[in-house]
Amino acid sequence: MSDTPAPYATIAAAPFTEAERAAVYRAIYERRDMRHFAAGIVPEDVLLRLLRAAHHAPSVGFMQPWRFIRVKKPELRQAIHALVEEERVRTAHALGEREEDFMKLKVQGVLDAAEVLVVAMPPGREAHIFGRRTLPEMDIASTACAIQNLWLAVRAEGLGMGWVSIFEPKALARLLHMPEGAHPLGVLCLGPVDAYYAEPMLQQEKWACRAPLEDMLMDDVWTEGPPAA
Numbered sequence: 001m002s003d004t005p006a007p008y009a010t011i012a013a014a015p016f017t018e019a020e021r022a023a024v025y026r027a028i029y030e031r032r033d034m035r036h037f038a039a040g041i042v043p044e045d046v047l048l049r050l051l052r053a054a055h056h057a058p059s060v061g062f063m064q065p066w067r068f069i070r071v072k073k074p075e076l077r078q079a080i081h082a083l084v085e086e087e088r089v090r091t092a093h094a095l096g097e098r099e100e101d102f103m104k105l106k107v108q109g110v111l112d113a114a115e116v117l118v119v120a121m122p123p124g125r126e127a128h129i130f131g132r133r134t135l136p137e138m139d140i141a142s143t144a145c146a147i148q149n150l151w152l153a154v155r156a157e158g159l160g161m162g163w164v165s166i167f168e169p170k171a172l173a174r175l176l177h178m179p180e181g182a183h184p185l186g187v188l189c190l191g192p193v194d195a196y197y198a199e200p201m202l203q204q205e206k207w208a209c210r211a212p213l214e215d216m217l218m219d220d221v222w223t224e225g226p227p228a229a
Protein backbone atom coordinates (compact mmCIF):
# COMPACT_ATOMS: atom_id res chain seq x y z
CA MET A 1 0.00 0.00 0.00
CA SER A 2 1.36 3.41 -0.89
CA ASP A 3 2.18 5.71 1.94
CA THR A 4 0.32 8.75 0.65
CA PRO A 5 0.18 11.67 3.02
CA ALA A 6 -3.18 12.18 4.71
CA PRO A 7 -4.95 15.36 3.63
CA TYR A 8 -4.42 17.22 6.88
CA ALA A 9 -4.76 20.98 6.75
CA THR A 10 -1.45 22.72 7.20
CA ILE A 11 -0.33 26.29 7.47
CA ALA A 12 2.72 27.95 6.02
CA ALA A 13 4.19 28.64 9.42
CA ALA A 14 6.54 31.60 9.40
CA PRO A 15 9.73 30.96 11.33
CA PHE A 16 10.06 32.66 14.69
CA THR A 17 12.10 35.82 14.52
CA GLU A 18 15.21 35.99 16.66
CA ALA A 19 13.35 38.21 19.15
CA GLU A 20 10.38 35.84 19.33
CA ARG A 21 12.64 32.87 19.94
CA ALA A 22 14.47 34.78 22.64
CA ALA A 23 11.16 35.70 24.26
CA VAL A 24 10.11 32.04 24.49
CA TYR A 25 13.36 31.06 26.17
CA ARG A 26 13.18 34.11 28.40
CA ALA A 27 9.76 33.07 29.69
CA ILE A 28 11.10 29.56 30.35
CA TYR A 29 14.22 30.68 32.20
CA GLU A 30 12.61 33.57 34.08
CA ARG A 31 9.47 31.70 35.18
CA ARG A 32 9.54 31.31 38.94
CA ASP A 33 7.34 29.61 41.47
CA MET A 34 6.15 32.64 43.46
CA ARG A 35 4.89 32.72 47.03
CA HIS A 36 5.13 36.48 47.65
CA PHE A 37 2.55 38.68 45.98
CA ALA A 38 1.87 42.40 45.67
CA ALA A 39 -1.44 44.20 45.93
CA GLY A 40 -3.48 44.62 42.78
CA ILE A 41 -5.67 42.61 40.48
CA VAL A 42 -5.45 40.48 37.38
CA PRO A 43 -7.64 42.19 34.76
CA GLU A 44 -10.40 39.91 33.44
CA ASP A 45 -9.09 39.98 29.87
CA VAL A 46 -5.61 38.97 31.06
CA LEU A 47 -7.02 36.13 33.16
CA LEU A 48 -8.98 34.86 30.17
CA ARG A 49 -5.85 35.03 27.99
CA LEU A 50 -3.95 33.02 30.60
CA LEU A 51 -6.66 30.39 30.87
CA ARG A 52 -6.78 30.11 27.08
CA ALA A 53 -3.04 29.49 27.10
CA ALA A 54 -3.56 26.72 29.66
CA HIS A 55 -6.40 25.25 27.61
CA HIS A 56 -4.14 25.03 24.55
CA ALA A 57 -1.87 22.52 26.24
CA PRO A 58 -1.28 19.09 24.73
CA SER A 59 -3.16 16.20 26.32
CA VAL A 60 -3.17 12.44 26.02
CA GLY A 61 -5.66 11.37 23.30
CA PHE A 62 -6.78 15.05 23.29
CA MET A 63 -8.45 14.28 26.61
CA GLN A 64 -8.23 17.82 28.03
CA PRO A 65 -8.57 16.61 31.61
CA TRP A 66 -8.09 20.02 33.22
CA ARG A 67 -10.81 21.91 35.06
CA PHE A 68 -10.24 25.28 36.72
CA ILE A 69 -12.18 26.57 39.70
CA ARG A 70 -11.71 30.27 40.31
CA VAL A 71 -11.99 30.80 44.05
CA LYS A 72 -13.77 34.07 44.64
CA LYS A 73 -15.24 33.73 48.14
CA PRO A 74 -12.84 34.93 50.89
CA GLU A 75 -14.11 32.24 53.27
CA LEU A 76 -13.18 29.51 50.77
CA ARG A 77 -9.73 31.02 50.40
CA GLN A 78 -9.35 30.96 54.18
CA ALA A 79 -10.44 27.33 54.26
CA ILE A 80 -7.95 26.40 51.51
CA HIS A 81 -5.21 28.22 53.38
CA ALA A 82 -6.10 26.23 56.50
CA LEU A 83 -5.98 22.93 54.57
CA VAL A 84 -2.50 23.80 53.32
CA GLU A 85 -1.37 24.74 56.83
CA GLU A 86 -2.63 21.41 58.20
CA GLU A 87 -0.81 19.43 55.56
CA ARG A 88 2.31 21.58 55.95
CA VAL A 89 2.62 20.39 59.53
CA ARG A 90 2.03 16.74 58.55
CA THR A 91 4.62 17.04 55.77
CA ALA A 92 7.11 18.54 58.20
CA HIS A 93 6.67 15.60 60.61
CA ALA A 94 7.11 13.14 57.74
CA LEU A 95 10.39 14.82 56.77
CA GLY A 96 12.06 13.76 60.02
CA GLU A 97 15.37 15.54 60.49
CA ARG A 98 14.48 18.24 57.96
CA GLU A 99 11.26 19.11 59.82
CA GLU A 100 12.55 22.33 61.30
CA ASP A 101 14.09 23.56 58.03
CA PHE A 102 10.85 22.77 56.19
CA MET A 103 8.73 24.68 58.67
CA LYS A 104 10.81 27.81 57.95
CA LEU A 105 9.92 27.72 54.25
CA LYS A 106 7.07 29.73 52.79
CA VAL A 107 5.10 27.22 50.76
CA GLN A 108 1.98 29.14 49.78
CA GLY A 109 0.60 32.57 49.01
CA VAL A 110 -3.07 31.62 49.12
CA LEU A 111 -4.12 34.60 51.24
CA ASP A 112 -1.99 37.14 49.38
CA ALA A 113 -2.37 36.43 45.68
CA ALA A 114 -4.87 38.36 43.58
CA GLU A 115 -6.39 35.14 42.25
CA VAL A 116 -6.61 31.57 43.44
CA LEU A 117 -7.36 28.87 40.87
CA VAL A 118 -7.86 25.25 41.84
CA VAL A 119 -6.95 22.82 39.09
CA ALA A 120 -8.65 19.44 39.16
CA MET A 121 -9.33 16.51 36.88
CA PRO A 122 -12.92 15.41 36.25
CA PRO A 123 -14.46 12.04 37.09
CA GLY A 124 -14.79 9.39 34.38
CA ARG A 125 -11.15 9.50 33.35
CA GLU A 126 -11.06 5.70 33.11
CA ALA A 127 -13.09 5.95 29.88
CA HIS A 128 -10.07 7.54 28.21
CA ILE A 129 -7.90 4.63 27.17
CA PHE A 130 -5.97 6.22 24.29
CA GLY A 131 -2.44 6.61 25.64
CA ARG A 132 -3.52 5.64 29.16
CA ARG A 133 -4.05 1.87 29.03
CA THR A 134 -0.59 1.21 30.42
CA LEU A 135 0.11 4.71 31.73
CA PRO A 136 -3.06 5.99 33.43
CA GLU A 137 -1.07 8.82 34.98
CA MET A 138 -0.98 10.53 31.58
CA ASP A 139 -4.07 12.46 32.70
CA ILE A 140 -1.93 14.05 35.38
CA ALA A 141 0.86 14.67 32.88
CA SER A 142 -1.61 16.42 30.56
CA THR A 143 -2.97 18.61 33.33
CA ALA A 144 0.59 19.50 34.31
CA CYS A 145 1.18 20.62 30.71
CA ALA A 146 -1.77 23.01 31.04
CA ILE A 147 -0.40 24.37 34.30
CA GLN A 148 3.03 24.89 32.76
CA ASN A 149 1.47 26.78 29.82
CA LEU A 150 -0.30 28.97 32.34
CA TRP A 151 2.89 29.47 34.35
CA LEU A 152 4.87 30.61 31.30
CA ALA A 153 2.10 32.90 30.08
CA VAL A 154 1.83 34.38 33.59
CA ARG A 155 5.51 35.27 33.45
CA ALA A 156 5.13 36.82 30.00
CA GLU A 157 2.26 38.95 31.38
CA GLY A 158 4.56 40.25 34.12
CA LEU A 159 2.61 38.42 36.84
CA GLY A 160 3.64 35.64 39.22
CA MET A 161 2.23 32.21 40.01
CA GLY A 162 2.81 29.58 42.65
CA TRP A 163 1.71 25.95 42.41
CA VAL A 164 0.67 24.69 45.82
CA SER A 165 0.24 20.94 46.20
CA ILE A 166 0.51 20.65 49.95
CA PHE A 167 -3.06 19.67 50.82
CA GLU A 168 -5.20 16.60 51.34
CA PRO A 169 -6.94 16.18 47.94
CA LYS A 170 -10.09 14.59 49.35
CA ALA A 171 -10.55 17.47 51.78
CA LEU A 172 -10.11 20.05 49.03
CA ALA A 173 -12.48 18.13 46.77
CA ARG A 174 -15.11 18.12 49.54
CA LEU A 175 -14.64 21.82 50.25
CA LEU A 176 -15.23 22.75 46.61
CA HIS A 177 -18.12 20.28 46.10
CA MET A 178 -16.26 18.24 43.52
CA PRO A 179 -18.07 15.11 42.33
CA GLU A 180 -16.87 11.65 43.34
CA GLY A 181 -13.87 10.72 41.20
CA ALA A 182 -12.68 14.28 40.61
CA HIS A 183 -9.09 14.81 41.67
CA PRO A 184 -7.51 18.16 42.51
CA LEU A 185 -3.87 18.60 41.51
CA GLY A 186 -3.04 22.11 42.50
CA VAL A 187 -3.97 25.36 44.12
CA LEU A 188 -2.57 28.06 41.90
CA CYS A 189 -1.85 31.44 43.46
CA LEU A 190 -1.62 34.07 40.76
CA GLY A 191 -1.23 37.81 40.69
CA PRO A 192 0.99 40.85 40.59
CA VAL A 193 4.39 40.53 42.26
CA ASP A 194 6.88 43.23 43.24
CA ALA A 195 9.84 41.22 41.98
CA TYR A 196 10.74 37.69 40.95
CA TYR A 197 13.12 35.51 42.95
CA ALA A 198 16.49 35.63 41.18
CA GLU A 199 16.65 31.84 41.42
CA PRO A 200 14.27 29.17 42.74
CA MET A 201 13.34 30.06 46.29
CA LEU A 202 14.18 26.54 47.47
CA GLN A 203 17.68 27.05 46.05
CA GLN A 204 18.04 30.36 47.86
CA GLU A 205 16.90 28.65 51.05
CA LYS A 206 19.48 25.91 50.41
CA TRP A 207 16.77 23.26 50.42
CA ALA A 208 17.84 21.93 47.01
CA CYS A 209 19.65 23.15 43.95
CA ARG A 210 19.32 22.58 40.24
CA ALA A 211 21.28 19.50 39.22
CA PRO A 212 23.65 19.77 36.27
CA LEU A 213 21.93 18.82 33.01
CA GLU A 214 24.71 16.31 32.30
CA ASP A 215 23.59 14.31 35.36
CA MET A 216 20.19 13.83 33.73
CA LEU A 217 21.46 12.58 30.37
CA MET A 218 22.30 9.04 29.35
CA ASP A 219 23.13 7.47 26.01
CA ASP A 220 21.30 4.40 24.78
CA VAL A 221 20.71 2.65 28.10
CA TRP A 222 20.25 3.57 31.75
CA THR A 223 23.71 4.02 33.22
CA GLU A 224 23.02 5.97 36.39
CA GLY A 225 24.01 4.10 39.51
CA PRO A 226 21.74 3.65 42.55
CA PRO A 227 21.29 6.78 44.66
CA ALA A 228 23.88 7.25 47.40
CA ALA A 229 22.59 5.81 50.69
Ligand SMILES: Cc1cc2nc3c(=O)[nH]c(=O)nc-3n(C[C@H](O)[C@H](O)[C@H](O)COP(=O)(O)O)c2cc1C
Pocket: 031, 032, 033, 034, 035, 106, 107, 108, 163, 164, 165, 166, 199, 200, 201, 202, 203
Ligand atom coordinates in the same frame (compact mmCIF):
# COMPACT_ATOMS: atom_id res chain seq x y z
C1 LIG B 1 3.89 19.66 40.73
C2 LIG B 1 4.46 20.79 41.55
C3 LIG B 1 3.99 21.00 42.85
C4 LIG B 1 4.52 22.03 43.63
N1 LIG B 1 4.03 22.25 44.90
C5 LIG B 1 4.53 23.28 45.63
C6 LIG B 1 4.00 23.58 46.92
O1 LIG B 1 3.08 22.94 47.42
N2 LIG B 1 4.53 24.59 47.61
C7 LIG B 1 5.57 25.34 47.10
O2 LIG B 1 6.02 26.25 47.77
N3 LIG B 1 6.08 25.09 45.89
C8 LIG B 1 5.58 24.09 45.13
N4 LIG B 1 6.07 23.86 43.88
C9 LIG B 1 7.12 24.74 43.33
C10 LIG B 1 8.51 24.13 43.40
O3 LIG B 1 8.98 24.21 44.72
C11 LIG B 1 9.41 24.90 42.43
O4 LIG B 1 8.95 24.67 41.13
C12 LIG B 1 10.87 24.49 42.53
O5 LIG B 1 11.38 24.81 43.79
C13 LIG B 1 11.73 25.17 41.47
O6 LIG B 1 11.57 26.56 41.51
P1 LIG B 1 11.06 27.38 40.26
O7 LIG B 1 9.70 26.87 39.90
O8 LIG B 1 11.05 28.82 40.69
O9 LIG B 1 12.03 27.13 39.13
C14 LIG B 1 5.55 22.85 43.09
C15 LIG B 1 6.00 22.64 41.78
C16 LIG B 1 5.46 21.62 41.02
C17 LIG B 1 5.95 21.43 39.60
